[in-house]
Amino acid sequence: MSRRGLAAVASVLDQAASSATNILVLVLAARLSSASAFADFSMVYVAFSVLLGLNMAYVGQSLVLEKGEGLAGACRSAAGFTAAASAAAGVLLAAVGLMLPGATGRAFLALGLVLPLVLLQDGLRYCFSALRAPERALAADALRLVCVVAALALQPEGASAGRLVLAWGLSALPALGLGLWLLRPYVRGSRTDLRPYLRRGHLGQRFVVEFAVGNGSSQLAVLGLGVFATPLAVGALRGATTLFGPLNVLFNSANAFGPPVLGRLGGRRATVRATAALGLVLAAVGAGWATALYLLPDRLGRELLGDTWASASALLPATGAQYAVMGLGTCALLTLRVLAPKATLSLQVVFSLLSVGLLLGGYAVWGVAGAAWALAAGSALKALAAWWRVARLSAAVPAPAEPAPTPAA
Numbered sequence: 001m002s003r004r005g006l007a008a009v010a011s012v013l014d015q016a017a018s019s020a021t022n023i024l025v026l027v028l029a030a031r032l033s034s035a036s037a038f039a040d041f042s043m044v045y046v047a048f049s050v051l052l053g054l055n056m057a058y059v060g061q062s063l064v065l066e067k068g069e070g071l072a073g074a075c076r077s078a079a080g081f082t083a084a085a086s087a088a089a090g091v092l093l094a095a096v097g098l099m100l101p102g103a104t105g106r107a108f109l110a111l112g113l114v115l116p117l118v119l120l121q122d123g124l125r126y127c128f129s130a131l132r133a134p135e136r137a138l139a140a141d142a143l144r145l146v147c148v149v150a151a152l153a154l155q156p157e158g159a160s161a162g163r164l165v166l167a168w169g170l171s172a173l174p175a176l177g178l179g180l181w182l183l184r185p186y187v188r189g190s191r192t193d194l195r196p197y198l199r200r201g202h203l204g205q206r207f208v209v210e211f212a213v214g215n216g217s218s219q220l221a222v223l224g225l226g227v228f229a230t231p232l233a234v235g236a237l238r239g240a241t242t243l244f245g246p247l248n249v250l251f252n253s254a255n256a257f258g259p260p261v262l263g264r265l266g267g268r269r270a271t272v273r274a275t276a277a278l279g280l281v282l283a284a285v286g287a288g289w290a291t292a293l294y295l296l297p298d299r300l301g302r303e304l305l306g307d308t309w310a311s312a313s314a315l316l317p318a319t320g321a322q323y324a325v326m327g328l329g330t331c332a333l334l335t336l337r338v339l340a341p342k343a344t345l346s347l348q349v350v351f352s353l354l355s356v357g358l359l360l361g362g363y364a365v366w367g368v369a370g371a372a373w374a375l376a377a378g379s380a381l382k383a384l385a386a387w388w389r390v391a392r393l394s395a396a397v398p399a400p401a402e403p404a405p406t407p408a409a
Helices: 004-032 035-063 071-097 102-130 135-154 161-170 173-187 205-227 231-242 245-262 270-293 297-314 316-339 341-395
Strands: none
Touching: 004 035, 004 102, 004 161, 004 231, 004 245, 035 071, 035 102, 035 161, 035 205, 035 341, 071 102, 071 173, 071 205, 102 135, 102 161, 102 316, 135 161, 135 173, 231 297, 231 316, 231 341, 245 270, 245 316, 270 316, 316 341
16 A cells, blocks of 8 residues: 555545544543533533544644645744643633532543643644645554543543543543654654734634534524424434534544645646545445445444434434535535645634524424434535535636836837
8 A cells, every 4th residue: 555545544544543532521520420520521521522523623734734844834833832722721721620519620620630631732733734744644543442442441430520521631642642742753853933812813712703603503403493493303313413423523624724735736626536536435325324224133223322222323324415416515624625725714603693593494394304404405505516616726827927018118
């Protein structure tokens, strides 16, 4: 296998290790703690997930677009900014934890103490992506997965949320140390410059707005559906979406590690051809995964989702169609992210809000099945609009330079 193929495999495996870590943390915490303690842990983990997404958007997504001779300095600066920003956020969280009463306050205090460790460890993934060394990110994240499972497995049953948060956060130390050691040869001799992250117009500011709109609209959609629909309908949609978790791993890998690879293709047309082919592959994988789930025996389906399987399985055709077109849309947005990074914000805003309206309207007219097909329609429209913008961008030809005027005699 070529070096490029090995890098692609390492990128997917690294994203899989990161996703598995997040899933196992919640599973182990739920098994170890009481219902009230897990509720506190879940609140803390939601806060961490939001901060993780903001850091990914502001620092990570802009870093993977860097190239050229200043790449080492950009990686060193990104790590330095993540460390400083996460320390400041940790202080605020610790102060909030001191003000909140009881176990909830202690859990947020613990998150404030360990936040710089976990955010910096995750942020190194984007440094290795920009440096085209995903195998090093995989080594650190695999160690992180092993350490967090071992640390939580050693906790006693009935452990408090604060204790679980401390164990989860401190278990990032070995992976953080390994990641910094693996990064050191690339950034030795470069300077740390935090000023680009503080300037107005930094590219990460647009990506933060995209993240906020995308996540905010999805939460608004779920909230709205929870108001108008029955809990069974919400559970069915969530259950059907959960079954497509492996495809989320592929989509996240494309977004995180695709730009550096595409940047080496050396031309706009080559980039568009590569992402179009990748989009077709992801769409085919989504359709195949949906077919496999649809043909799954009910006995195995109930082992996956329990009583939710009966209602979720009926939505698999719609959810499968949604994920198939999401593969095409993801690659279109990835193309724009590489060729015209500022072109993605308007698409994200418009079509995220459109999906909310379609979801609620689909449920109002056709019930939960209508809501699922409405989400598929929203994803299809988003993919169509994104590829249309890619086509316009590809067709744009720079105007020839006008000849210089002949000087007068």
